[in-house]
Amino acid sequence: MSTAEILGYAAGAMTAFTFLPQVIKTWKSKSxxxxxxxxxxxxxxxxxxxxxxxxxxxxxxxxxxxxxxLIMSGIMIWLKIRYNHQ
Amino acid sequence: MSTAEILGYAAGAMTAFTFLPQVIKTWKSKSxxxxxxxxxxxxxxxxxxxxxxxxxxxxxxxxxxxxxxLIMSGIMIWLKIRYNHQ
Incomplete structure (x- = not known):
């Protein structure tokens, strides 16, 4: 595996979970x-x-x-609909 | 330009501005x-x-x-620091 591939997979793995802190925060705060x-x-x-x-x-x-x-942003759309006015 | 390249540029152009609605919303609401x-x-x-x-x-x-x-998320970090408690 080349250096570029390793960096790509590392960046990809981190990027995949970019929305996770927002999902957790919104889930907990319900806001x-x-x-x-x-x-x-x-x-x-x-x-x-x-x-x-x-x-x-x-x-x-x-x-x-x-x-x-795709899954994370789907969850955020659902959380936004559910907790928009709370 | 191949179909894949055209799709990549279209997806890239849209993705680049993913954070823009959030920047505008936070800028306006100051929250x-x-x-x-x-x-x-x-x-x-x-x-x-x-x-x-x-x-x-x-x-x-x-x-x-x-x-x-990178620029958009830099702006969001600044907006979050500035408007976190308002």
């Missing part, structure tokens, strides 16, 4: 007033595009990273 | 209580790693996307 719904709608749409791009390039860094982020 | 600081600290660190990965692969989709996201 999503300050969160931008558009941010997570854009993220959700993008991650579908990235998944297709990853499949076309057969690049597993891109595929695995965006599969996790 | 960042519900925002996770850790999310943007992880994002900021990641984007530096992605930039290096992009340079190593000479992949301008990855380089340009993450340069914009």
């Amino acid at each position: 999503a007033k300050d969160i931008s719904m558009n941010m997570f709608l854009i993220a959700f749409t993008n991650e579908i595009m990235w998944l297709v791009y990853g499949v076309m390039l057969d690049n597993w860094v891109i595929i695995s990273t965006n599969a996790v982020m | 960042a209580k519900d925002i996770s600081m850790n999310m943007f600290l992880i994002a900021f660190t990641n984007e530096i790693m992605w930039l290096v990965y992009g340079v190593m692969l000479d992949n301008w989709v990855i380089i340009s996307t993450n340069a914009v996201m």
